Amino acid sequence: MKLEIRGVNFSYDSRPVLEDVTMSVDEGNVVSLVGPNGSGKTTLLKCINKILKPKKGVVLVEEKDVREMKLKELAKLLGYVPQISVSSFPSTVFDTVLLGRRPYINWSVSPKDREIASQTLALMGIEDLALRHLNELSGGERQKVIIARALAQEPQVILLDEPTSNLDIKHQLEVLGIIRSVVKKKRIAALIAIHDLNLASRFSDKIILLHKGKIYDAGEPAKVLTQENIRIVYGVEVEINNSGTPYIIPLTPVN
Amino acid sequence: MQSLPCSKLYSKITARKALFIFLCLVTLVILVPVSASFGSVHLEVNDVFHAIIARIFPFSGVKSSELASVIVWRLRLRWVTMAMVTGAGLAICGAVMQGALRNPLVSPFTVGVSSGATLGASLAIILGISFVGSGRYFIVANAFVFSMITSLLIIGFGRLRGTTPEAFILVGIALTYTFSAITSFLQYCAEEGDLMAVAHWIFGSVMRASWEDIILVSAIMLVCLPFLMKYCWDLNAMAFGGDEVAVSLGVNPARVRTASMILVALITASITSFTGIIGFVGLVAPHIARLVIGGDHRFLLPCSSVIGAIMVVTANVIGRSIMPPAVLPVGIVMSSIGGPFFLYLLLKKRRRYWE
Structure with a gap:
């Protein structure tokens, strides 16, 4: 296991942002974190690389507790691509x-x-x-x-926060393609916070769906990206085209 | 391993940066005897050179006239040396501050030294209050103590508000205005003679410091500089990536920022206590260096220091030569020539220089 998160809680002042998040990323896997704005994707990434300190819970990178590692040691294991540079x-x-x-x-x-x-x-x-x-x-x-x-x-785990949000479609495909091939070739792991469900579906081995700071569902793209899940978490009615990987066509917001 | 072309290119560029710093250093070394030859009594560069050699190597057989030796050692070389120390110190501090606060508009005085020092000097001159009872350090010691008080307050309050660049800059503005108000009040109540003395002190001069003072300031700098140089990579990470990226690269931005600001405060306060307020060089020398060799702090710090030294030495010699025997304060000369020159550099550079 490259990355393991057990029971992580985080709150800004008294507003809880993450509640009891438990998940893991295996060697050679690309895992996408999806969920609406404010569901805690960015916060979770920042709790992993010690930009933020979780109030509760443990983060393990290569089986080592990040709290016991010096920043420099951690930086040799964990790469980070921020949302805004x-x-x-x-x-x-x-x-x-x-x-x-x-x-x-x-x-x-x-x-x-x-x-x-x-x-x-x-x-x-x-x-x-x-x-x-x-x-x-x-x-x-x-x-x-x-x-x-x-x-x-030369990280063992690479964290990416919205790596495709400002890119044209060609760059989106290129960037995610490179990440996926590096992860497979070097047997490392990637955790990507991403808004585009179709890109997530296409490039991830596993998808984690966050809803109000909690993990709502996790697993293979076809299992997680369902009409029902998306209706409840995003409040959007969608049509899903299941040819290989699920392809999502948003229809209307529901109230 | 087969060397890839851009790795080789990088080595070449690194060598070019080192060469530029070396050339600046050569310019500075030439500038020293040349600038010591200017003044109300004209000396040939040769005379200056002989006077320097005769004193440093008494057994070298080089002879120098008594007059030249006195002018060079008692006066001009002392001024030039203080100008070098001042320029180099303030320029390095400026480069560090701009990187640590990720802001091209800050200078060494952003840590509050100028307002603190002015208040300290004003208290000493106008009210006759100083931390040192009497003697020649009456004003200097007070300026230093108040500079450090202001700086430590700014750093302390900044840490309370999250140790971010914005916190330090805004707290700095608040405290600077507060301290300036006290100074203005003192000046408002002061007699004319004292007011003149304060104004004179504020103008800034490299000519007040004795050799002992210069050694003291240099010693403080030499102790602080290795620590600042040690932070170069951390400053690179903070300046180019921001705090969060710095953390992900193994840097603790809060610690580096606090420590480097304390070091900057020490150097700037020790220089300013002896010279008064010499602005411009700390802000602009790092920019000139950055325009030529780029932003890597490993090269930026040394390069800024040499450029800063050249700037202040040049301003000092011009100030002494324009209308002798009167001496124009180094700050006025530097800003009036350097301002337009810097504007020219900014406009000439096609590429946008920062975002």
Whole structure:
């Protein structure tokens, strides 16, 4: 088990956001976290990588309790792609990806660090952008850079928060395709918070459906993405086209 | 392992950055004897050079005239050295602050040193109150103590509000205004002579510090700098990725931010107590460095420091040469020349410089 979460509770002040969340992600699996706005997807990701501290419960990465790990140790196991990337200062693509090596670097950049950064760029197909500045890139290219940075950490688990929300359809397919192939090839694990149910359905081994901070349902896409589940959790009437993976066509919101 | 092209390219660019810093350093080394040759008594660069060598290596056989030796060692070299220390220190602190607070508009004085130091100096000059009873450190010690009080208050309150860049900047504004109000009140009640003295102190000068003072300030800097350099990668993570990404890269942003701001406060307060308020360099030197070599703090810190030193040394020599024997304060000279120059750099650069 790459990632295991047991009984995690979290609240902002007194408003509970996560209640008794228990789940796991196996080696070589892509798991999608879906659920409406405010259902706790982002909060759950942040509880895993210690940006937030759960009020209760345990998070284990590679069987190790994250509370007992130093941030630097954890950073070697866990990569993170945030929903919004902030940057006030100019940075080149290569420097940005090299930052992913920060957990391994004390002061100077070793040839190995440079190699890994270059290989990750090649993997994402953005080698030719290496010396460009981040603020000159399109949203899709920039997202690939941020994912490359997380992969340069050589993580066992990669957490992605809405990696496709600002991308055109080609970049959406490319980005999720690369993530899936890396997860399969390197036998790591990915946990992706995502809004697009059809992308989730197509690229995930397992889907976890969050509803008001609790896990409403979990399992294979065809099991979780049902008309009834979506009506109750999202309040939307849908039609589902079940040819291989379920394909969801939203119809009308229900009250 | 076969080296990929962009890995090689990176090495090349790194070498180019190091070369630029080295060239700036050479410029600074040349600038020292040249700037010491300017002034109301003109000396040849050669005379200055001989005077420096004769004193440092007494047995080298190099002879220097008594006059040149006195002018160089008692006055000009002291000023130039203080200018270097001031420029280098404030520029590094500016680069650290901009990175730690992820904001291109902050300067070393964002930790509140300028308002604290001004209040301390005003108290000493106008009311004759100081933490040190008397002597030449009467004003200096008070300026230092009040700078540190202001800084620690800002850092403390900022930590209460979540240790975010916004918290520090806003708390800093609140406290700066409060302290400035007290200073203004003191000035409002002050006699004309004292008011002049305060105004003079505020203008900022690298010419007040003695050799002992310079050694003291340098010693404080030399103790603090290795710690700041140690934070370079952490600052990179915070400046380029933001706090959450920094955490995911193994950095504790709250700790790095607090520690680096305390170090910045120490360096800035120790410089400012001896010089008064010298603005501009701490804000702009890091930007000039960033325009040329980019934002990687491992290179940005050294590069900013050398550029800062060049700026203040140049401003000092120009201030001494425009209408001798009067000396224009270094801050006025630097801002009046540096402002337009910086504007030119900003407009010339095609690429958008930050978002």
